[in-house]
Amino acid sequence: MSTPSxxxxxxxxxxxxxxxGEGRVHVLRGVSFEAKRGEICAIVGPSGCGKSTLLxxxxxxxxxxxxxxxxxxxxxxxxxxxxxxxxRSRHIGFVFQFHFLMLEFTALDNVMMPMRxxxxxxxxxxxxxxxxxxxxxxxxxxxxxxxxxxxxxxxQRVAVARALANxxxxxxxxxxxGNLDAANSTLVFDLLAxxxxxxxxxxxxxxxxxxxxxxxxxxxxMKDGLFI
Amino acid sequence: xxxxLRIALRFLTARKRSMAMSLAGIVFGVGFFIVTxxxxxxxxxxxxxxxxxxxxxxxxxxxxxxxxxxxxGEAADGRGAFAIETDGNRKYIDGVEDPARVTEAIRKFNNxxxxxxxxxxxxxxSTNLRxxxxxxxxxxxxxxxxxxxxxxxxxxxxxADYRETPNxxxxxxxxxxxxxxxVGDSYLLEVGGQARRYRVSAIYETGVSDxxxxxxxxxxxxxxxxxxxxxxxxxxxVNVFDRDRAPEDAARIEEVVRHSAAPWQRREKTWLAxxxxxxxxxxxxxxxxxxxxxxxxxxTLAMLVIEKTKDIAILRSxxxxxxxxxxxxxxxxxxxxxxxxxxxxxxxxxATYGVSKVPIRIRGIFSTxxxxxxxxxxxxxxxxxxxxxxxxxASWIPARRAARLEPGDVVRGTAQ
Numbered sequence: 176m177s178t179p180s181x182x183x184x185x186x187x188x189x190x191x192x193x194x195x196g197e198g199r200v201h202v203l204r205g206v207s208f209e210a211k212r213g214e215i216c217a218i219v220g221p222s223g224c225g226k227s228t229l230l231x232x233x234x235x236x237x238x239x240x241x242x243x244x245x246x247x248x249x250x251x252x253x254x255x256x257x258x259x260x261x262x263r264s265r266h267i268g269f270v271f272q273f274h275f276l277m278l279e280f281t282a283l284d285n286v287m288m289p290m291r292x293x294x295x296x297x298x299x300x301x302x303x304x305x306x307x308x309x310x311x312x313x314x315x316x317x318x319x320x321x322x323x324x325x326x327x328x329x330x331q332r333v334a335v336a337r338a339l340a341n342x343x344x345x346x347x348x349x350x351x352x353g354n355l356d357a358a359n360s361t362l363v364f365d366l367l368a369x370x371x372x373x374x375x376x377x378x379x380x381x382x383x384x385x386x387x388x389x390x391x392x393x394x395x396x397m398k399d400g401l402f403i
Numbered sequence: 404x405x406x407x408l409r410i411a412l413r414f415l416t417a418r419k420r421s422m423a424m425s426l427a428g429i430v431f432g433v434g435f436f437i438v439t440x441x442x443x444x445x446x447x448x449x450x451x452x453x454x455x456x457x458x459x460x461x462x463x464x465x466x467x468x469x470x471x472x473x474x475x476g477e478a479a480d481g482r483g484a485f486a487i488e489t490d491g492n493r494k495y496i497d498g499v500e501d502p503a504r505v506t507e508a509i510r511k512f513n514n515x516x517x518x519x520x521x522x523x524x525x526x527x528x529s530t531n532l533r534x535x536x537x538x539x540x541x542x543x544x545x546x547x548x549x550x551x552x553x554x555x556x557x558x559x560x561x562x563a564d565y566r567e568t569p570n571x572x573x574x575x576x577x578x579x580x581x582x583x584x585x586v587g588d589s590y591l592l593e594v595g596g597q598a599r600r601y602r603v604s605a606i607y608e609t610g611v612s613d614x615x616x617x618x619x620x621x622x623x624x625x626x627x628x629x630x631x632x633x634x635x636x637x638x639x640x641v642n643v644f645d646r647d648r649a650p651e652d653a654a655r656i657e658e659v660v661r662h663s664a665a666p667w668q669r670r671e672k673t674w675l676a677x678x679x680x681x682x683x684x685x686x687x688x689x690x691x692x693x694x695x696x697x698x699x700x701x702x703t704l705a706m707l708v709i710e711k712t713k714d715i716a717i718l719r720s721x722x723x724x725x726x727x728x729x730x731x732x733x734x735x736x737x738x739x740x741x742x743x744x745x746x747x748x749x750x751x752x753x754a755t756y757g758v759s760k761v762p763i764r765i766r767g768i769f770s771t772x773x774x775x776x777x778x779x780x781x782x783x784x785x786x787x788x789x790x791x792x793x794x795x796x797a798s799w800i801p802a803r804r805a806a807r808l809e810p811g812d813v814v815r816g817t818a819q
Contacts, residue, residue: 227814231811231814234720236716236719236720236809236810236811236814237809237810237811237812256724256725257724260719260722260723260724260725261722261724263719263720263721263722264721264722265722267720269717269720269721271717271814273713275713275714275716275717275814276717277410277714277717277718279413279414279417280413284413288406288410288718288721289721289722291406291409292406292721292722292723292727293722337721341722349814
């Protein structure tokens with residue numbers, strides 16, 4: 176049984192409509208969900224069922240039309256943009272399907288970017304941590320490569336390192352292996368899972384890959400905006 | 404370095420070509436603004452210096468006739484009597500009746516640096532070559548040197564010769580050339596059938612052809628005798644320490660000495676308006692360069708926002724606020740602005756120096772053999788302010804658009 180302190184994120188009765196007029200779609204139809212520390216949770220389901228929309232709601236990148244979200248016990252839905260932005264900086268790390276590295280920056284700079292914003296560490300400590308994270312994802316020798324000089328798999332590993340930079344309690348991954356070959360998919364998932372477990376972080380990932388889903392602690396299936 | 408500035412710098416250097424074009428626009432805009440302002444104000448300043456050095460800051464002439472009268476009246480019912488006092492229309496009596504007293508009164512003004520009594524009149528100027536009309540100015544040399552640049556306007560001959568020669572004269576360069584006169588030559592001045600011979604002690608050039616063509620300076624006593632004006636003065640030429648205060652001083656002088664007093668700003672109103680219009684029009688013309696570079700900057704940043712929507716979303720997901728995003732784009736504008744203004748100042752200063760060396764012969768309202776430029780920090784400041792307004796306005800709109808992007812829409816691929 177989970178204790179309240181082990182629950183990193185919780186949402187209740189989330190509703191979200193997308194589009195306008197006749198094209199308006201009720202994407203989330205009252206979704207409730209929670210994720211615990213050290214737990215890797217996969218959200219699976221057919222395209223358009225609302226998986227990614229739910230993930231962005233949980234990541235405070237989008238506002239629900241109705242319902243509530245708590246992160247580490249604090250209500251985060253329908254709060255100010257600055258408060259949600261600050262919460263993202265402190266509590267959440269993101270990994271997206273298309274890497275979303277800032278390509279003009281080196282791998283090291285990409286990993287240091289969230290730390291620079293949070294400002295908890297000194298510049299030297301930030302750099303040391305970024306190097307250690309890149310080392311842990313196997314890119315210790317490519318810290319000064321620009322995003323454009325890395326392969327797809329390497330970029331996604333940098334994205335994983337970046338998601339872990341501020342030691343968030345929650346990592347949200349939107350099809351992190353969706354754009355990678357089988358070998359790189361396994362590598363990236365293993366890294367994510369290992370590092371999250373080591374740091375007792377919750378991971379919520381959206382995936383279409385049954386192999387990846389099978390290796391997660393919890394699998395939640397969605398259909399038509401609801402968990403089945 | 405702040406994270407926002409670091410990101411802005413990297414975005415900027417990643418788009419070298421388009422940013423360099425925006426930068427070049429600002430550099431040229433600021434530079435050309437400075438150089439055109441330096442030229443127009445240079446010529447204006449030189450014109451003012453010429454007219455002050457020739458005709459002084461204030462000219463006091465023509466006594467104001469008192470037209471104050473009192474009219475006694477009676478009410479309609481015939482009971483109460485009353486009086487109307489009016490100053491009526493102002494009337495003038497030619498010349499200054501008692502120049503010594505008026506001079507004494509004017510010298511008491513704090514801003515007045517010198518007063519020169521001038522007696523002038525039309526004369527017929529004759530040499531063996533030809534006869535022409537001229538205007539004789541009787542002056543006390545030392546007094547006049549204090550209210551004009553006559554000393555530095557001598558191009559041939561010497562003031563010492565003039566000072567020592569009772570019938571010596573100072574002849575304008577155009578008149579001297581017209582009459583083929585050289586220093587030491589003599590000529591006749593005739594008034595009312597009486598002719599006198601004078602010697603050319605020196606030839607002066609003010610650069611104002613209307614003056615150099617007709618004006619002859621004589622000793623005051625000689626002019627009084629020639630022009631049959633044994634007393635009084637045609638006008639008083641006044642110089643001041645602070646030329647900008649001349650209108651206020653002229654008004655006060657007029658009030659105190661009851662003579663018309665015209666400051667240089669009023670006397671040369673037409674030319675000053677021409678210079679002002681030229682300066683304004685050149686400023687507008689050159690500002691279009693800055694404006695166009697601002698549009699280029701806007702275009703570059705607007706494109707950058709579109710290009711960087713995913714970067715903006717990822718920054719927002721990492722905890723960068725809307726303000727941070729706006730700052731990142733504003734910083735880019737500011738960095739281009741700082742570089743553009745600094746290089747524009749340098750370019751403007753070098754171009755101004757270069758232009759000042761370009762030979763050009765101008766005679767008419769002043770005399771110069773090269774472009775005249777004015778070095779003023781205000782040109783640099785105005786150029787910088789103008790560039791700042793344009794560039795910041797051009798950066799603000801894309802920055803605001805970037806800040807308004809919803810990260811959820813971007814990652815979902817539905818951002819507008």
